[in-house]
Amino acid sequence: MPKKTRESRETTASAAKSTPTAAPDSSASLRRKPRSKAPTGHPTKKKFSLINIWIAGACLKILLFTAYYSTDFDVHRNWLAITHNLPLKDWYLEHTSQWTLDYPPFFAYFEWALSQFVPQIVKDDGCLSIVEVGNFSVPTVYFQRSTVIVSEILLFLSLQWYIKSSELKEKQKSFVVASSIVLSPGFLMIDHIHFQYNGLLFGLLICSIVSAKNQKFLQCGFFFAVSLCFKHIFLYLAPAFFIFLLRSCLNIENTKNLKGLKKRKCSNLELLFKLINWKRLFGLAIIVISVFTVSFGPFVYYGVTNNLFRRLFPFSRGLTHAYWAPNIWAIYSFIDRLLIQLCLNVPIAPKILNKLGFAESTTSAQSIKSLMLNSSSTKGLVQDIEFVILPNVPPSLTFFLTIFYQFFSFIPLFIKPTFNRFIGCLTLCGYSSFLFGWHVHEKAVLLIIIPYSFLVIKDKRLLLTFDLLIFAGYVSLFPLLIKSNEWVIKVLYTYVWLLIFYKSFDEICSSSSSLMTRRVFYLDRLILMYIIGFIPLVLICSFLDIFAIKIPIIKKLEFLRLMAYSVYCSVGIVSSWCALNWLYFLDESLWN
């Protein structure tokens, strides 16, 4: 009898564990109702510390020391050598290796600082020699890999700060966001296998986001200026910061004050003067200008500015990268390829296309063949891709489209600059630059995912679009790691990350009251199907990869695999962008 009761109690207890009264222990968990922690009155002081995640992550990352690294590794090694051996003024002039220094000055300073810590054994290994192609072995790899792990601490600190600065009842959510970012497969694949310092760079960006959340505008400006001087890719996000900080210098929300001023019949000029928070404006200006002076000043002094900017903004590259980043241009190129095949194989297709307004000279089979012979574009392995049937895209168009879509997201932000709107605008800026930008890397998808992570906890409606984004965004990074050795790691790590955070975000996102009415049932199912579609995509592409050497036909289709990845992922990212736009512009309640 006692046995039986014990068993039954156990089952009830385990069944009731999700309710707050039965299991005080689990109040520390990612439960559905984090609020119920307070009423029970137990001393459940969960620290929400990221330190354990850091240790576990560092262990895994140290094991990856021996993994594949891309040419970026030699790039950074070369920068170490340049900054260590040459005087400041020659940093942006040196061109012995093809991997010239093309990051802004703060990053160069950072490399210089790192080069001070290079131990003798690594120096002897050839880490600090300026040569055309790096000649190094294990010690250099270990050293540089460990600098990535150490510099990533900034990312952890910034996110710990984010957790610390959030309200008590929000801490649970903040912790999930923070852990999702620090564990992100993007950082694992790009930083710790492919080799870059994104952890450090995004740490700075997150610092500025957290300052914006805390309404510390000067701090925000400072951190963003610094991160801009570390990597100029953040220029894509700069407009949002600019508008947000500019708006913070206006006193409009103090409408009473405004009305009072009007009543007193001040002159327009005086009104304008009162409208602007001059102290903050000047403070911001001074901070930003001084940051840029410290960073670019020495190079201006030495008169190498021209060189520096030519290095930072190389417009000679093509529209898309060798592997198309999953954006609009991937779909555009895909349609072009499709039309080529149609014109070549379906006799009636050129006529239809002519009717639709394409010139005959581009659609006839002969001209296509001659064009394809001229440009090796169909192989896709060259930097420049020319379109055969569809019109070519000039850089100015991509620039215009990016600015155009960014501009629209500024308007609501300018009218009502809440933190939510700011992050929404930041995310949309990331989206439009990623989707329409010139020569976008697939790695830039982090520019969307990271800001979006801060946003998604606000409302469950955002979750669906976020899911689309993370699945498409992270899977699109797979072709970055070409060796077979890391296949298990990249696929399983991404899989388990998506599993954990798909589940966790689903549990902690606040559901809005109007959720039931607004949810589109079929859309949910469609998204789920799209997500499940990644499994056959990855598996089939990997199998084709294995047999590529054995069967020559597959070898020829190498580009097809990459195209499948980028087109499938771009569909997800574009539709998540559309959905976010919808919510951003039409759902007022979400953002206040």
Next chain:
Amino acid sequence: MDFHQRQQERLSSKSVFYNSPCYEFLSPFRPVQNQWVIKYIITIFAILIRSAVSLGGYSGHANPPFFGDFEAQRHWLDLTINLPISKWYYYKLGYWGLDYPPLTAYHSYFFGFIGKFIRPGWFQLDNTNGIENDDLKNFMRLTVLISDVLIYFSAVYFFTFCFFKSNKKITTNGSQGWKKFNSLNQSITIVLILFQPCLILIDHGHFQYNSVMLGLVLFSIVSLLYDQLSIASFFFILAISFKQMALYYSPVIFFYILSLCFNPFQKRFDFPRLFAVAFSVILTLVVMFAPLVIFNNNFKDGLLNIKQALIRIFPFERGLFEDKVANFWCVTNILVKYRTLFDLSTLKTLSLGFTLLSILPSCLVIYFHPRKNLIPIAFASCSWGFYFFSFQVHEKSILLPLMPTTLLLSNVNDDEIFKMVCWVNNIGLFSLYPLLKKDELVLQYFVIGFLMNWLIGNLNINCVVNNFKNLFKVKENSIKNWSINFVIISSTVLALILHGMEVFLNPPSRYPDLWVVLNISFSFACFSTFWFWLNIRMFQIRNN
């Protein structure tokens, strides 16, 4: 239920794992509807760690003419697909001839078949000796990983599930003891067993297929827990025909089954059951060895083939021990030179006698008390005995005693077992250091060792400080607790000092192997301490 009562209950359901990082990571998924996520997380992270280790070096990398275990396994894949079965055990005995039982050969054949399908160039008998490239390495690593996941992982899951279920029922001492056998602790136990550092480093670093054999043994233990004796013996024979080293466990399983079927002292005579077991053993053996006979010219050649296989499998012509191993013979060999004092046959008898003596306690205990919760501890005790005294032991054999020893961790009620098992796992890892250093796996060795200890909370600052404090509180602790604490702390510190000496000092030129010899002598001392503790423990718990 008032506050204090609830508090009390909560404390009592806290296990040794409470406050460990592992607990912290998994507890968010504690609600029942999320339990399945935990299983995924554990499995995938166990795979991830394995494949991260497998990026490192392997045995015999770029070391001609014989290379190492990696080349041995590749060669077996190669020869099984390219030769008829009748020649498997005769081919190139001087190089890496097949010297494992047939199931290994079939296993090699299976993966060799796939490998040849993917890249025919990897397996071209004779032409591809010592071939090394990234894709081949990755393929071979994947074969280990797949076998590991399919067999060992599933066996561990079955075992913990079954062990927790049966323990929940029988734990009666203390009103709340059963609470510790909850599903979260079950998951943590799975982590502890799956993340056992030695197995990861040997299988996925050094390169071997031990997890297959250990997994099959574990399946056989699970069947014993389910009272399925025939199935247990079936799995056990599979394990033996994969790797003959599984014989280390055979006395215990033999006496356990015998005791359940034929025990005059407890008046149990279940001959049909005994017959069923015998039938299953013989049938499995016949099925395993039959292909050696069937795919042969005639019956006589077939029998000769089996004889040759047996000669290859049990190489009594080799030495008493291989390389440097932390067992009785190798360590005492420093003082007493057995090889010069005795000839080979005397040594064989000597080692046989010592081994029989050493396994006696576990066999007796399991025969007179055939209880399920004694199975892991008896397996452990018996295999430690073999490790210390049997013939032809090498350092990798430490995995055999460590496997059942690690299973003891599933007894989450017992702090003492937890401490001792963690400790002996660490020492076992330490004893593998010379081998791993040869394979260029030092980085992996330190990372995995640290990770495992940290994950289960052994490196918790408070915990470490407390242990040190207890060292000076002789009166407050019982002598037993104090001495356990003392042994653990002093040996851990000593092991760290040995590592430090090895890094900073060169061995004297007269004794170039000094560090290795110190390593194995020290490890042997710790192992034998643990073994004594284990046997005492076994006697203590034989009745409850």
